[in-house]
Amino acid sequence: MGNHAAAYGAKLAKAEVVAAYPITPQTQTVEKISEMVASGEMQAEFIKVESEHSAMAACIGASAAGARAFTATSSQGLALMHELLHWAGGARLPIVMTNVNRAMAPGWNIWSEQTDSLAQRDTGWMQIYCESNQEVLDTIIQSFKVSEKVLLPTMICLDGFSLSHTYEIVDVPDQQLIDSYLPSFDPEYKLDVDNPQTFGAMNSPDWYYEMRYQIHRAMVEAKSLIIEANKEFDEIFGRSYGLVENYRCEDAETIIIASGTIASTAKDVIDTMIRNGTSVGLLRIRSFRPFPEEEIREIAGKAKNVGVIDRNISFGHEGVFFTETKASLYDLPEHPKAFGFIAGLGGRDVTPEDIEDMIRITASGDADEVTWYKLKDAGVVVTK
């Protein structure tokens, strides 16, 4: 299952400190890591904590002291970490975390939705969205490499249940090969009693601004490093992912943009529709921060119609990937018509038939800018 793939990813990456708190649907990651640490199969310090806030605090301390730190969470747990997510990003600590995408309460819901992680957009974390359990494992290893180069943390997102609890085949790479790919973490600055330095001290208006710029630059530079880390990974392990995945988009009149497992299901739909004569392709967004605006312009810019499927909602506006996609296309002298679809919130299943339907609506070039796909009539209570 995806949760175990995450645990094995942390083990192969030789995470030295894991501080984590269990939460559905992430629990098996913490369970598996604690089992492997207890049995000696994984050499790491496993810190039991009383909350996710403390989990991230412990990871921050460990990372600042020069240890490779890993944690995993989901939804409400991620929200509880929020303050410290900013701290990890601002302190430039290359922590890697998996977040199992789960809807936020209320109503209480344990199923998949991306609003939890997308709400953490501006915390200074890179964010990668996966479509398979193999990609989860591989991305953890790649992310430590990228994070430790740009000194920014990475959040790896996997859909609740449709990855976290799904059993499928995952190739667990050889430790020696991983070691040749991922060097040990040796930061230039760290908490060291023999060489005391101050971390996270007061920073006045004189220089805080420049430090924000440095974080920004690091995030921008991460783009080429993610691509490079993928290339190098591909050479050793034969698998590569990139910032985005271009799935049959060449000369496609209609391009559908999606992330996570919806994108995986969409590939079957694309193949069938192309076979039946529809000109369509899929652009899977894998890296949300840094955001691949050049890749989106290049791949989707020449399409006639672009449809973006969002398993998330920015209330009162639209899906988050839709907003960012439109902003990327705005610079083009002529840009495609763009349509947004809100689908699959709170784990509602998005079927191949649904995706085909959304592609057809997009291809027609005639739809509302944003469609709440298959919304049931529940009455609308606006205000008293």
Add this chain to the structure above:
Amino acid sequence: MKEIRFHGRGGQGAVSASNILAHAAFLEGRYVQAFLLIGAERRGAPVLAFTRIDDKPIRNRSQIYFPDYVLVLDAELANFVDVASGIKPTGTIFVNSDRDGESFSFNHKAQTVAMDVTSIALKHGLGTSTSPIVNTSVLGAFARISGEVCLDALLQAIEETAPAKPQENVRAAKEAYEEAEKWMTKSNIKT
């Protein structure tokens, strides 16, 4: 691609069954996917679990609506859950019951096979008479009736993954396989 849907109750092992079946097919060199539709996490509540088996990587991550096989671990579920929903006309519905398959009027072209595997599970000490753990016995019968996985792979998968009583589970699955064979001979079904 073959798609299998399990209907069970919390505690009967439907989710484990979907995983064991995937594991068995994996041992035979096929691509697999197994997952569950989680609802209330409590003993006795209706549970749905799914397995996909294919010769190429499986990308569809939606639930299974048009299964080739439906496996019902508890016949009582058929009274209030539409277990036959979407079953392919060429498909098979397997019900764990001491009733005749024909007595289940699912109003569908798919064939219905009924076998009492609860008695097999209990004979091998799996669960109790009020909450028998029938998953491995259902899989044994399924392996014979469907031919989708061979017995050896199934038994190996059970042995490798059973959280408790691996040998008892292996023996139950084997006996259910043999009972299914007898049932097929009696019913004059050849596969």
